[in-house]
Amino acid sequence: MDVRQLSFRLLQVFVHVARTRNISATARMLHLTQPTVSMQLKKLRDAVGEPLFHYHDGEMVLTDVGSELQLAARDVLGRFDDFDLFLGRLRGGSAGHINIGIVTTAKYVLPRILGPFYRQFPKITVTLSIGNRAHIMDRFARQDDDLYVFSHPPTGTTVQANRILKNPLQIIAPLDHWAAGRAGLAFSEIRDERFLIREPGSATRMMFDAWLTGHGVELTDTMQIESNEAIRLSTASGLGLALISAHTLQEGRDEVKVLPVEGFPLESNWYLVSRKDRRLPHAAMQLIEFIADNLADCVDPALVAPDIAKLAGHYTADAGAPG
Structure with a gap:
């Protein structure tokens, strides 16, 4: 690679395209024209001597060479950002x-x-x-x-x-739920209730699924909601029970009851x-x-x-x- 052909602007354009996977978006962000961005990418590819992107299902994807160049470019640009910050600190903070x-x-x-x-x-x-x-x-x-x-x-x-x-996960219920006044509760007593659950891939869902599997429990009635706020409000409105972060619960104004279920809160x-x-x-x-x-x-x-x-x-x- 002929490093004499590289410039900060070339690396900046490349890093933006590598992040957005979109030439048009990069052009808008950097206030350039699309042909200019494309020309800069070609110039960089020629300097490196290897393809930096390929297309998969119509989307730009970094090649292995492109991924390594992304790391190097970010390191170079980051070091000069830090140098700029060093000058800034010298000049006032x-x-x-x-x-x-x-x-x-x-x-x-x-x-x-x-x-x-x-x-x-x-x-x-x-x-x-x-x-x-x-x-x-x-x-x-x-x-x-x-x-x-x-x-x-x-x-x-x-x-x-x-x-x-710490992020304890607690089971909540509406204030008027039959279990709201109980001092102690086995999960078996509420397993047939409707549970409002997060989408697959959510960390809360992953924790709950792992607990259920570990205890050999299968819920019979669930409703998926992809929002903690909506789950909290839906529980307060009587739609079902839910497992929710104690932090989420503290921020809400919806009135719910934390159930004293054995084994909960889950430690997250x-x-x-x-x-x-x-x-x-x-x-x-x-x-x-x-x-x-x-x-x-x-x-x-x-x-x-x-x-x-x-x-x-x-x-x-x-x-x-x-x-």
Whole structure:
């Protein structure tokens, strides 16, 4: 490869196309014309000497060479972003931008962290992308974000995942449900009730399915709803019982009753996740260090992971850099 043919602009265009898989979208984002973006990609392909994309079912997909170039390009651009931040800090304080992908239940907690963080670092901006686990898993695979919050994180050698918060899952019922006043309850007594459940792939659904399978229980009446808010409201309205995060329950105004079912709440956790093969920007490291030092002041201390103080030690701004 003739590196003399490369430029920052070429790498920027490539990284945007690699993320969006769409030339038109990249052109709009970078205020370029589509022919200009296509020409830049061709110039980069010629410099590398290998195809960077191929088409599958009409969608642009990175080749193996393209995937490696994406890592290298992000590392190069990220280092100069950090240099720019270094200059900014010299001229008046921390600055930068963080992209964070979070599962839907975490949207009730992360703002409590980001508010105090912003007051301490007002020049650091954050873009939040919120979706169900499958959506955030896709973003993780595409390396769309710097950090992620999962309750059931991905696995593999490229994954850095550390528990930050407890996320107990409780069974709730309408206030007028026959079991609402009970002091103790076996699951067998409510197994034939209608349960409002999340979609397959949801971490809450995965936890519930695992518990049911482990106890040899099969629900006889279920209704799938792809929204925690809708499940909470539907339960309050008498549509059925549900398993829901305690954090989701705290944020709602709908009146429901937590049932004292034996074996519940299910113990779940939220994890802060990054990719080991992608270098973290300085701003993301600032947020990680803030969480390690201040999480107990932002949320209920009883829900904070006991080893939170060691969080920052698991991450490094040199992740993904050659060793």
